[in-house]
Amino acid sequence: MSLPDPAVLITAIADELKAHLQAHNIDNPRFVGIHTGGVWVANALLKELKSEEPLGILNVSFYRDDFSRSGLHPQVRPSQLPFDISDQHLVLIDDVLMSGRTIRAALNELFDYGRPASVTLVCLLDLNARELPIRPDIVGATLSLDAMQRVKLVGPEPLAIQLKTLDHL
Amino acid sequence: MTPLAPKCPLQLNDQGRLRHFLSLDGLPREMLTEILDTADSFLEVGARAVKKVPLMRGMTVCNVFFENSTRTRTTFELAAKRLSADVITLNVSTSSTSKGETLTDTLRTLEAMAADMFVVRHADSGAAHFIAEHVSPNVAIINGGDGRHSHPTQGMLDMLTIRRHKGDFTKLKVAIVGDILHSRVARSNMLALKTLGCPDIRVIAPKTLLPVGLEQYGVNVYTDITEGLKDVDVIIMLRLQRERMQGGLLPSEGEFYRLYGLSEQRLALAHPEAIIMHPGPINRGVEIDSLVADCPRSMILNQVTYGIAIRMAVLSMTMSGQNEQRQLDAEKQESI
Numbered sequence: 001m002s003l004p005d006p007a008v009l010i011t012a013i014a015d016e017l018k019a020h021l022q023a024h025n026i027d028n029p030r031f032v033g034i035h036t037g038g039v040w041v042a043n044a045l046l047k048e049l050k051s052e053e054p055l056g057i058l059n060v061s062f063y064r065d066d067f068s069r070s071g072l073h074p075q076v077r078p079s080q081l082p083f084d085i086s087d088q089h090l091v092l093i094d095d096v097l098m099s100g101r102t103i104r105a106a107l108n109e110l111f112d113y114g115r116p117a118s119v120t121l122v123c124l125l126d127l128n129a130r131e132l133p134i135r136p137d138i139v140g141a142t143l144s145l146d147a148m149q150r151v152k153l154v155g156p157e158p159l160a161i162q163l164k165t166l167d168h169l
Numbered sequence: 170m171t172p173l174a175p176k177c178p179l180q181l182n183d184q185g186r187l188r189h190f191l192s193l194d195g196l197p198r199e200m201l202t203e204i205l206d207t208a209d210s211f212l213e214v215g216a217r218a219v220k221k222v223p224l225m226r227g228m229t230v231c232n233v234f235f236e237n238s239t240r241t242r243t244t245f246e247l248a249a250k251r252l253s254a255d256v257i258t259l260n261v262s263t264s265s266t267s268k269g270e271t272l273t274d275t276l277r278t279l280e281a282m283a284a285d286m287f288v289v290r291h292a293d294s295g296a297a298h299f300i301a302e303h304v305s306p307n308v309a310i311i312n313g314g315d316g317r318h319s320h321p322t323q324g325m326l327d328m329l330t331i332r333r334h335k336g337d338f339t340k341l342k343v344a345i346v347g348d349i350l351h352s353r354v355a356r357s358n359m360l361a362l363k364t365l366g367c368p369d370i371r372v373i374a375p376k377t378l379l380p381v382g383l384e385q386y387g388v389n390v391y392t393d394i395t396e397g398l399k400d401v402d403v404i405i406m407l408r409l410q411r412e413r414m415q416g417g418l419l420p421s422e423g424e425f426y427r428l429y430g431l432s433e434q435r436l437a438l439a440h441p442e443a444i445i446m447h448p449g450p451i452n453r454g455v456e457i458d459s460l461v462a463d464c465p466r467s468m469i470l471n472q473v474t475y476g477i478a479i480r481m482a483v484l485s486m487t488m489s490g491q492n493e494q495r496q497l498d499a500e501k502q503e504s505i
Contacts (some may be wrong), residue, residue, distance in 0.1 A: 062221060062224050
């Protein structure tokens, strides 16, 4: 399978996001990336948009529903939102959307910080494997993988997408 | 993860992760660092508008205090609540045990309440360990202080205080001053500092308040405080534990203050940016001067805040370790 180039996807996402925000009359969106890959994508996207906006960072590990299976991963840095999110229009950014559980956790965490006016979801890749009714507003590319295949974003400079095959589920 | 610690394997699961938290003895440096890192993340939660995360939703934490405590009990309670657990606190010191019930009977009664985790404080050394050995599987035991033996969450919150305000342990001189003999805090601190690579751990106390066998902790012992405080980066004062003393160890509290109390003059012997710590409650004018306790370099109140984060870290990590063990056991069962 040929894998897309993240740089190309981000250029397309930037154009689509501008149009989306304009269509919804959103002037000053706040950007939030999900640790780690989502933060990389968000930074690349802000660069593409020539924006100096501060980036909020979410570490959703305290909100996950599967932590008992995968354990806590405290090594990641804590969440940091350098702005008040109440009544703000948020752009939530992640690298890969698979089951939708990470986004569910991220939304729960966001609402513990305040009540945003809206949340627009941007994902670099959608793996078409949703287990929850969560879909991105803007997506770079959609991939359909075999059950044993996974993609991983490596970065942050340059960003690249890797495909790997699991030995067992 | 590093191989199983030989000294206290009871508190680790088959993967070498925490399932109880009984003592710092035998825990590797990576594990202590993991606790500190996790606590750092939880400190951020304490600064939010909604100071709560759903990690332990639906679980029950039972604080069982066979011995009085205010700050340990309340910070454990707050930690469990911030993790969304349900919490009950039992002060057993005044109830059933005084009617003759044994420790195991009390424990069985509590187990019947289907708690997932017990935080235990007891006046007898080894009580938490004993309970962990006898409790039904998948119930985590956290030691909230046992006799003179160990107070591991206090030890870890002291380490978090030091790391946040002084940084790298391998460059620090740390003095622990006062009633070492009766202090489980001193023991936990010495173990943690040694494991984290602190090269100069000093213990300062009168001979009557020094336990035997201090050499195993790799500390330098001083009976003269002016010598011991020289250039230290961290001063940990201990509370004079009058309730554990049975006469004869000290002439008087006034004498103790004169010889070992932390006054401004003595503080001047330490590094100019040295921090002052105390596990609380403080005896003003007995082990520490009021001016020193309230000065900007005093970390006494920061320690309380950090205590909540450390306790959140320990509660969530042991819960995670118990869950993991349950899955491992289930897989083992399947393969049979």
